Amino acid sequence: MKIALKVDVDTLRGTLEGVPALLDLYQRYGVKATFLFSLGPDHTGRALRRIFRPGFFSKVQRTSVLSHYGLKTLLYGTLLPGPHIGRRGRDIMRQTEKAGHEVGVHCYDHICWQDKVANRDAAWTQKEIQAAIDSFQDIFGHPPSVHGAAGWQLNKHTLQLEQQLGFRYASDCRGQSPFIPQMEGETFQCPQIPTTLPTLDELLGCNGITEANVHEAVFAASRKPAPEGHVYTLHAELEGMKLLPVMEKLLRLWQKAEDDIGTLSEYVAELDIAALPCHELVMSTIEGRSGVLAVQGSKIVL
Secondary structure: OEEEEEEEEOOHHHHHHHHHHHHHHHHHHOOOOEEEEEOOEOOHHHHHHHHHOOOHHHHHHHHOHHHHHOHHHHHEOOOEOOOEHHHHOHHHHHHHHHOOOEEEEEEOOHHHHHHHHHHOOHHHHHHHHHHHHHHHHHHHOOOOOEEOOHHHOOOHHHHHHHHHOOOOEEOOOEOOOOEEEEEOOEEOOOOEOOEOOOOHHHHOOOOOOOOOOHHHHHHHHOOOOOOOOEEEEEEOOOOOOOOHHHHHHHHHHHHHOOOEEEOHHHHHHOOOHHHOOEEEEEEEOOOOOOOOEEEEEEEEOO
16 A cells, blocks of 8 residues: 655644654654645644634543643743744754655644634735745745645635645645545646545544554554555654654554555656546545544536
8 A cells, every 4th residue: 555644744843853753763664754844933822712613622632732732832822922933943844855755835824824714815825825935945945846734724715826836736635535626616736635544633532542552543544445545644743752652653564564655746656647536625524623624525527
C-alpha cells in the first residue's frame, strides 16, 4: 500500500520541538514526508472560543489538549502575544527541506483561518493565502507547490486561488481518493489529494482506543482498499511530541507490511491527473471531530 505522510505544523512549539523530533525519527527509518507549515502568528489560545461548539469540549477531554500543547501555547493570542512562527522557526523549516522532505503551506494564522474562512469573501481569502505565500517565499526562496487548509476549512475562493496562484495540488479535505473539486457549481483545476485515514485526535478515547493501541487502529484503517493509496495527516504537536512513540510504531507496522511510505509529491507523481474524476466538495461532519469540515462528496458527471 502507498502511504503519503502529511505533517500539519500548527504552532510555534510544534515547529521548534515537534518538527526536529520527526526529522530525526524519519531519518532513522529512511522516510520522507510532506511538512505543511503555519507561517504567521501563533494565536492558539484563541481556539478556546470554540468551547461552545458541539463536540469540542468532549474532544478536549479525550485528547488532553493541555498535555500536548502546553500552557504557554494555550495562552498565545490571549494573555500572551502571539509569536511569529515563520520568523522564529525559519531555520528549522529550512532544515526540513534540506533533509529532503517536501515543504508547503498550511496557513498564515491558523486560528484566524480555521474559525473565519468559511464565511469570508475572496479579498479576505486572498490576503490570508498571499501572506502565507510571501512568508514561505522569504524562508525558502521559492514559491510553494502544495497547500493544505488549516482544520480542513475553506471556501470556494480558496479553490479558485489555488488554481490562480500556481499550486500544483492541494490537500484541503477529507475523502477517499484524489479528485478534481467542484464547489457551489464551479469546477476548479487544482487537484485535491484528500486525507483518507483517521487522525489520532479523532480516535483516542473512543471505542477503547488508547495511546497504547491507537497505532493499531490507524494501521487497520490503512488496510482498507485504496487503488491510489492512503494519505495520513499527523500533527507536529502530537506525533512529533508526546505521541512520537505512536508514530514510530506506525512506521514499523507499515514497513513490516512493505508499504511505500513517502511524500504527497511522490503520491501525486503516480497519478494520471487528466483522468481524475470530478467530485463535489462539501462541508460536512466526520466521526471524532467537532464542527463541519471540507469533505469529498458525490461524483460529478461533466
